[in-house]
Amino acid sequence: MSNFTLKVNGATHTVDVEPATPLLYVLRNDLGLQGPRFGCGLGQCGACTVIIAGQAVRSCVRAVSTVQGAEVTTLEGLSQGGTLHPLQQAWIEEQVPQCGFCQNGQIMTAKALLDRNPSPTDAQIRQGMAGTLCRCMTYYRIQAAIKRASKTITAQTDPTSEVLA
């Protein structure tokens, strides 16, 4: 066991775990976070996704020793001062989730996508989200919600444009 210092959602934590421990288990079991969830442990489904340095990262296959000192954002860290992120708001407006278990991965992957490209085309959304799986098959609503959030975000950054959503 070794000590590792992590910055998660703006707070600093030190944990004493084996270096190879997947970040997912540290976030869930040591820090008590509930956003990232175990889906496959193989980096295939996306349910465990967090954001590190602007990238959507699958925390189930990322050893805790490799993220020491990095800023980790989880679903819990998306809202700012009690205001939901436009993606979260769009998820509610479009009533996206069914069971909701995968939606952490959907929202976090979409966040990284929109941070890179605030106005993705339909094809870019399909491609950017293709590796993030949903077993309730809410894909149609997820894509609608990403487009809705994209409009909100571009309107916020460009004060001359109108929110069409």
Add this chain to the structure above:
Amino acid sequence: MSTRRDFLKQSGLLVVGLGVVPDALADPLAAAAQGALGPGPYPDVDFRQLDSWVVVRPDNTATFYVGKTDLGQGTGTAFRQIMADELDMAYERTSVVMGVTDVTVDQGGSGGSDALQTDGWPMRRVAAEARRVLLDMASTRLSVPVAQLTVSAGVVSVAADPTRRVTYGELIGGRRFNVTLRGDNINATTGMAPLKPVQQMKYVGQSFKRDDIPAKVDGSLRWAVDVRLPGMVHARNVKPPVAGATLVSIDEASVKSVPGFVRVVSKGNYVAVVCEREEQAIQAARQLKVNWQKPATAPFPASENLFTFMRAAMPTAMGTPAAVGNLDSGLASAATRVEAEYEVPFQGHVSIGPAHAMADPSNDQLTIYSNDMKSYGLRDGVARFLQMPRDRVRVMWMEGPQAYGRTAADDAGFEAAFLAKELGRPVRVQWMRNEETAWDTKGPAFTMKMRGGLDAQGSLVALDYEARIADHNHIGYNEFDTVLIAQLTGQRKTTPARGGGGAVPSEMYAVPNQRFVAHVVGMPLVWETPLRTGNLRDPNGPQVAFASESFMDELAVAANADPVAFRMKALAASTTEDSGFKRARSIAVVKAAAEKYGWDTRPSPKRVGSGEVLSGRGFAYAVRSQTIAAQIVDVEVNRRTGRVFVKRIVCAHDCGLVVNPEGLRRTVEGAMLHSLSRALHEEVTFDTEKVTSVDWASYPTLTHADTPESIDVVIVNGDPNPNRPDLPHYGAGETACKPLLAAVANAIFDATGVRIRRVPFRNARVLAALKTARV
């Protein structure tokens, strides 16, 4: 006598506690964590007491307690709507608690799309009864006959003088109703109050947003996977590497050095390792050396030989034919005869989150925190499995990854309970991905022979359906002697379940000579097998309708008729059998789908184009119980790659009275895309020792890239008297799963002239069929 009602009793005496007790009841999980509901025992909640269903607080809010679980289709929101409507309480001032075995009445949890069709009725009746009792109380309080009172949003007023008013909260808040209900069983529960005519229900028909969604998108929801208890440990299973293998020995020394190692637990062929931390348990399970003896004979054929095996197998159960007229003479006299055979492989539940549960053995009892859709069944099953009194076991239902029937056989709940009792500590069991995908319950494989005859006018005069279903030993609902740990520990049933129930076509075509029959076959290995079948969303309809509705298209081709017109002719044919107006409603639904789509009448296939991408349209329809769905899809078939892309789906859907239209639309969308995944991608593969589809790469499913560009859901009410005051609400969870496989196959034929009779329509299969046909 329930613990919950003990609290209510106390709250009636102890005015100071009024605000506290209902809040604890509104969050039974938090209450349990605080020990607030008491140390047990946990007797059944008495469904014949109004207090078991409805609590009204002094602040004029109400909580409904129902014995169902919400699998993500918004049934909890719909229950609030119908109960708030009957109670005349403002919707925003209500909440609902579901599926906690010692807090809510036993309505069986979820399954069979029956939430509104069956369980909605006692919910409405008890809420109406609470309204009646409250109006009586108001009548006494205000000294005005009930007939001269009005009620709105939980406020009772004198009709002639609205300044004279009293709230429900003032009348009953925090005290018991003490009203006994009637009914031989929970579904028959009723008081004296009549139900409201549908026309007077103001929340029914409104698209309230789902009350569970905000916490699912901001990360605040506490799921069953999130339960953490003091002193808990983590367990992982070690499954036999070959199906049917026998445990010979375990080398416990192989994991002694793993940090945090607690114990290896084994009984029969069940093996688990327990560690202090989760990643330690994972490591120990991988590292544990176990010596297994392979079975003497192969447990099953390899998946590429599955259908050959099924056709040759001696059925374990022969079906009884459902016959109309005389099939043989009908076929013999037909001007045109058509035959075809269809195949659907085993498909998995393959939940996005593998099985999991936490069990706490404190106080010589068991509290199981679980996402089991049938929490009451888990409680009963665990009590019998561990030979504990039933009232020493309770199950707290919490949200979880949905698997559409998977948790009806909740292996992890039983395993956690078993291990917790062994260790005397709270144990969390979590299956790994390869374990879940290989060993979860499977939807049965089908091979179906269809024969049909047309007369000289192209009318359908004979129809034969004969199925073989690999469904021997179909796993039931949390039975103490059929869940996997019961099988592996040797505590299993003597007689396997028959399987194959009711797996015949459901469409309402009137055919003068018809025979439907389904036989069940088994694999060589009956127990301890990863090919154990269970209820996968419907659970037979998508397979059956793939054959029956593909075949209707083949008949229409033989008749040189438009596929919709051909079906309409068969639906409109004279017959007296039309239970539940299902034929009239079928006609309305088929028409609505064709109208929304803009269907133009022509036979299939259309003239095959010359480009790389061929497009076509396909229709199919099906009935499930009283609910009807008709679907039309547009496909694009890439003749170079074989890829099938479903570009557009139109669905017309009649489930009677609709409680929440937007909730229904999303449920139908999800059901259709689930079936699209089954149509295009899903197949359990295996060699002669084990399942080889074990993750998302080897068991591919629908992705964002496959998502249709447009989906239209048309809500139909084809009841011959849609304005009647007693219009029923039917189920909607599964019907829309049924037609889609056939609709896609029919569209592929329309686009290419090539008929695919084997699911799934993966690129390689489609490409090979196109090449064979030189398309």
